Amino acid sequence: MSATLGLAIDIGGTFTDVVVYDPAQGRYTAHKELTTPDDPARGVVAGVRHLFEREGLAYADVGRVVHATTLFTNALIERRGARTGLITTEGFRDTLEIGHERKYELYDLHLPLPRPLVRRALRAEAIERLAPDGTVEIALDPRSVRKAAERLVAQGVCSIAIVFLHAYANPAHEREAARIIAEAHPAIPLSLSSEVSPQIREFERSSTTVANAYVKPLAERYLGRLSADLAALGLAAPLFMMLSNGGLTHLDEAKRVPVQLLESGPAAGALSAAFFGERSGAPDLLAFDMGGTTAKLAMVQDGQPQVVHRFEASRERRFTTGSGLPLTISTVELIEIGAGGGSIAAFDALGLLKVGPRSAGSAPGPACYARGGAEPTVTDGNLLLGYLDAETFAGGTMRLDTGAAERAVDGLARAADLDRDAAASGIHAVVNETMAAAARVHIAEQGHDPRDFALLVTGGGGPLHGCELARRLGINRVICPPGAGVASALGLLLAPARVDRVSTVAQRIDRLDWDAFEGQFQALESEARSVIAATLGPDARVTVTRAADMRFVGQGYELITTLPPGPFDAALAPAIRAAFEAGYERIFARRPPAAIVEVINIRVSVTGAGDDGVLRPDMPAVAAGSAETGRRPARFGGQWLDTPVLDRRRLAAGSAIAGPAIIEETMSTLLVPPGAEAIVDASGNIVITLGALIAGAVETVKETA
Structure with a gap:
């Protein structure tokens, strides 16, 4: 193999996938290592070492390392982040709990609401106030900032979020507060809303900035530890991180805004699905990735995964919008289903068989892993149905215990007065219908019919369950790529560098200062290009896409509209309006007869490829006797x-x-x-x-x- 090997590492809830890819020969080799939840870096190092020793590879031949992880998402869901404090404008201490002042289930009197990541005692106020246009109404009082920080640090805070009213329009007060706190407490990581989420809507901006602060110390420790451990192995190649939007970034940017990494693994899977779907002439497909802990479904249209700019983490009710923590990050749009190989089967209070969302994970794992698990799981059922080979599971890295699976499923069977075969079939059928039901809702919400798509299956469980899922959705064509079990890891090596930036404008088109408007776009592009250059070098080939969040005056929500490339001046106003109206009519089937259009936020997406270009894996099947x-x-x-x-x-x-x-x-x-x-x-x-x-x-x- 050449000296330009790519190394991909994808940490899932059950397995850590390690892939080494040689773009010159179009060949890859892979290994699955059980994830070590107590210390994820330990599992990574063990997996890398095992693969390199097995294949006789040299660490010095690796040109780059690309990494995705569920660590930060799990920290939010399980509330295992840092003890975080919030400093906000006087009078706005309770924004995190007030939210939108509406219920996601109108008639539920016992509605569980998402718990704020920062409890009220750790929220402090500073004396300052900005107007919506960024002008100063009340000057920042430095003493109030020092007092707030001292109180939070005394309470054991390890990270601080700074969220001032209307800071998206003028970051001066937040930056000055950060300077004051850094002088007094230099070891405390700071997250500023004007850097993490510089856009309108106070609740979403506060929630996003607090989430970033909550995982930032964890990100700094983990990424620092991982890069050091990989270097100790002899890997001198740069380490890149996968972002939720399907792009890559360098380590310092990932540490600065780790909230952008929450959906990094699923994003890589969607990229991989788009790549392999194109090779089979399927530009429109549903990417179904089923691993050991969860299953994910993403929609790919015209060869591209759909990217959105809002995400909900840690939902109280998995499929209910509004029940989680709103985050204004760019992410590949997908639905995550609590159904994987480790999902536990049990009867609920009504005596109905349910599979998931509880999972055995990697520790102890399904009963057949023989690592202490005793409850029946999807993998146990699949083994007893004859679908899996106990000797060659996960590439032969572990042997499954059929007896342990039988004992676990027998317990479920006795509870329902069924035989073992019927119980195992029931687990398989219920998990398939659980996934199909969630997929139907997600696809319908996007205004599509699943029969218009092919289903591309990846992950350790996707190929096992894909055909039955497709049947239940009415899909006729299922595609299984080579290396399906590690497709997400391979997708890491297919990803370009990508940076998304956003800024609030909040102006009617007919009142825009076009020179200032163009200047704001150029400022965002310049900032994004600098991150791309730091990731790939100054000679990277760059593509820029401009967009805007637009609406008719009086509306409360915006439509993200792709804009012409620019530069912008008054002559382009009709084209910008026409692009918005076309998108509006496509979604709502009509447009107001006469209405004024306004631009709320502007966005740029900058992608870049290095000198090696886009990877093109070539993995031809070669006949070697009877299959x-x-x-x-x-x-x-x-x-x-x-x-x-x-x-x-x-x-x-x-x-x-x-x-x-x-x-x-x-x-x-x-x-x-x-x-x-x-x-x-x-x-x-x-x-x-x-x-x-x-x-x-x-x-x-x-x-x-």
């Missing part, structure tokens, strides 16, 4: 069928497979159900056509009968 390695009984629809087991590495392009079939790969297993037909296309993807199986898409779950 069939054996047969084993597997249960489909209540029947046990003698099912051929195929080695994917021996399937040449053009190979056709009739279901039922089990196709095994190092890191995943693809299940082709009876009645389906699969073919290996020229790119190495396996494309499954469900055909007549789609007729049962609306069938209620009967597999447990």
